[in-house]
Amino acid sequence: MRDFVSRRAQLIPPSGIRKFFDLVLTMQDVISxxxxxxxxxxxxxxxxxxxxxxxxxxxxxxxxxxxxxxxEALSRYLGEHYHLTYNCDNEIIxxxxxxxxxxxxxxxxxxxxxxxxxxxxxxxxxxxxxxxxGGVPVPVExxxxxxxxxxxxxxxxxxxxxTKALIINFPNNPTGAVMRKEDLGAIADIVTxxxxxxxxxEVYAELTYEGKHVATATVKDLWERxxxxxxxxxxxxxxxxxxxxxxxxxxxxxxxLKIHQYVMLCAPxxxxxxxxxxxxxxxxxxxxxxxxxxxxxxxxxTGLNRIGLSxxxxxxxxxxxxxxxxxxxxxxxxxxxxxxxxxxxVVPGSAFGVGGADHLRCAYAVSRKQLTEALGRMETxxxxx
Amino acid sequence: xxxxxxxLLRIVEENGRLSAEELAVMTTLSAxxxxxxxxxxEEARVxxxxxxxxxxxxxxxxxxxxxxxxxxxxxxxxxxxxxxxxLSRFNQVKxxxxxxGTYDLQLMVTGKNMQEVSxxxxxxxxxxxxxxxTATHIIMKSYKENGNVLFEQQEAERLPYSF
Numbered sequence: 001m002r003d004f005v006s007r008r009a010q011l012i013p014p015s016g017i018r019k020f021f022d023l024v025l026t027m028q029d030v031i032s033x034x035x036x037x038x039x040x041x042x043x044x045x046x047x048x049x050x051x052x053x054x055x056x057x058x059x060x061x062x063x064x065x066x067x068x069x070x071x072e073a074l075s076r077y078l079g080e081h082y083h084l085t086y087n088c089d090n091e092i093i094x095x096x097x098x099x100x101x102x103x104x105x106x107x108x109x110x111x112x113x114x115x116x117x118x119x120x121x122x123x124x125x126x127x128x129x130x131x132x133x134g135g136v137p138v139p140v141e142x143x144x145x146x147x148x149x150x151x152x153x154x155x156x157x158x159x160x161x162x163t164k165a166l167i168i169n170f171p172n173n174p175t176g177a178v179m180r181k182e183d184l185g186a187i188a189d190i191v192t193x194x195x196x197x198x199x200x201x202e203v204y205a206e207l208t209y210e211g212k213h214v215a216t217a218t219v220k221d222l223w224e225r226x227x228x229x230x231x232x233x234x235x236x237x238x239x240x241x242x243x244x245x246x247x248x249x250x251x252x253x254x255x256x257l258k259i260h261q262y263v264m265l266c267a268p269x270x271x272x273x274x275x276x277x278x279x280x281x282x283x284x285x286x287x288x289x290x291x292x293x294x295x296x297x298x299x300x301x302t303g304l305n306r307i308g309l310s311x312x313x314x315x316x317x318x319x320x321x322x323x324x325x326x327x328x329x330x331x332x333x334x335x336x337x338x339x340x341x342x343x344x345x346v347v348p349g350s351a352f353g354v355g356g357a358d359h360l361r362c363a364y365a366v367s368r369k370q371l372t373e374a375l376g377r378m379e380t381x382x383x384x385x
Numbered sequence: 386x387x388x389x390x391x392x393l394l395r396i397v398e399e400n401g402r403l404s405a406e407e408l409a410v411m412t413t414l415s416a417x418x419x420x421x422x423x424x425x426x427e428e429a430r431v432x433x434x435x436x437x438x439x440x441x442x443x444x445x446x447x448x449x450x451x452x453x454x455x456x457x458x459x460x461x462x463x464x465x466x467x468x469x470x471x472l473s474r475f476n477q478v479k480x481x482x483x484x485x486g487t488y489d490l491q492l493m494v495t496g497k498n499m500q501e502v503s504x505x506x507x508x509x510x511x512x513x514x515x516x517x518x519t520a521t522h523i524i525m526k527s528y529k530e531n532g533n534v535l536f537e538q539q540e541a542e543r544l545p546y547s548f
Contacts, residue, residue: 017546024545034546041541124548173548295396295411302410345545368411 012128016351020335024345031374033362034345036173038237038318042274043285046236049277050270058269064261066094066245067272073279074245082205082215084228086247093257094275096267098203098231098244101256103129104263105199105227105246108255110135114164119150120353121321123173123201127353135164141355147312148177148321148355152186159190165197168216171204174352174361175321176297176314181214188220197252198226203244204317206235206286209294213316217247224249227256234317235286236278241271293318293364296371300364303375308382309360318365321349325358327385335360341384342377386431389414393422394431401435438533442526449523450479450495451502453510454488456518465489468515477505488520499523 015021017034024030041047065071071088078084086092095101102125110116112134118126120139127137140158142148150168168187170179179187191198200216217226231244244267246256266272278286297314304311304322311322324334331348338344349359364371392412396403405416405423412419426432441448459465465483469490473481480493492510496502502523511519527535 021546030545032543032545035543036547037543039543291392291395295392298413299407299411302413347546347548351548 030343032345034347037239039365040237043282046274046277050274053273062266062269070276083218084215090250093246094267095244097242098229101229101244101246104256104259107133115162117158117166119168121356126167139354148175167199169201171316174319176317176319178315184219188222201229203231208316210315232275243271243275296364300371307379320362342381344374344377440535452522453492454520455490457489458515
């Protein structure tokens, strides 16, 4: 029989943490700091609105772009919170999570052989999405000495005549790094000089703990060459609902919409109703959760530094990214032994691409009690090395 | 009162048993500073008390609680204050509020059994001057107290790893 798997699918490497996943399923009493989602349930007002709409028979397709009411609310929200101006009629698409938004965006812009620079360490799906679209992912390392921000010189070095776009994600998964206005300004100049497109995944925007999030598209002249990706998963504890959105100038939005309408048609209507309610009435719930993450961050990062895992203070998202260099173990060995010996699950930093070696991603989206217990176990583990 | 004070208040409102050291790491203050701030908040009577939320049903003590609403004729110069303060002196009265609507004051009263609550209302509350009408609602079951759900909730299943 022929090998039916496409070359593109074959190009995608297997998940870096498969063996950890298999291992953890055989174990009891594991504290997992390996999850990339809030530990809160979706605020009930959001759930209840969605349930009510289902009872009312709201179960059909929506417009490909998404519910008009949701796009209108979103357009207002983005303006009020981030000074972003996107027209609800032709510059916003509601997607099935940021994941889908990312995929249709990349497919809308990449020609075979186009290079797409990815600021790493990064969320794991950027590179595979570029590969699947026929493009070539080119990592650029965000280094610890730059507090994991994207360094303009490092970016400059990766640009070739084939470079089409740059993907950034700040506040960052897995480092928690945040780019301030001046940081983005330096990147903006390079992007504009080389006539690149910027894909900015801002799904952790609401989880910014010092100062306010600066939306990439509001910096200098970036609006016309930026695709803003965002969603409801992290800020409103709505991961399972799968609602995100793509915002971009009309030409780009139209191209992405063509792909969206054939692969997804529309985001689930019950989830769109929930998202609308989130914008309307879950501001307090969101603030309460963000405040709790901030307290946990302070507690957890102080704890990590105390037990000998040096860690910069992440200014956003809900991840700490400590270094294990002092322990003499690689990040993979450290993670595997920590899981086996002390039943704490963390993700080795190398799973997030270049710049992740010698680091761990620890999500602090777990209760304070669990964080304290996890720190205790990690301390015991390190003491025994 | 600054952001750090508000942080401390939110944390201790939810859990009053954390040590100064634990509060210090969460708020990025020193333990000494935490103690000084809490002391100042206690002195200013912003923090009234550190207490526990208890599900008494589980202790099987059979206590009865009731919400009692009162129509009150206010007094010249004092409004509802004097009568409310007078009722507040009873240990049986756990909370007392002035409210809008059909009734004026709302009390939460507890007693060992239904007879005790009913005797308290008929002997000590209803005959008080200026109270024109009472309505007593016995609490049958409590599902949520001070923001805390008292029934068991199913934990959602989360993947051990996700990106």
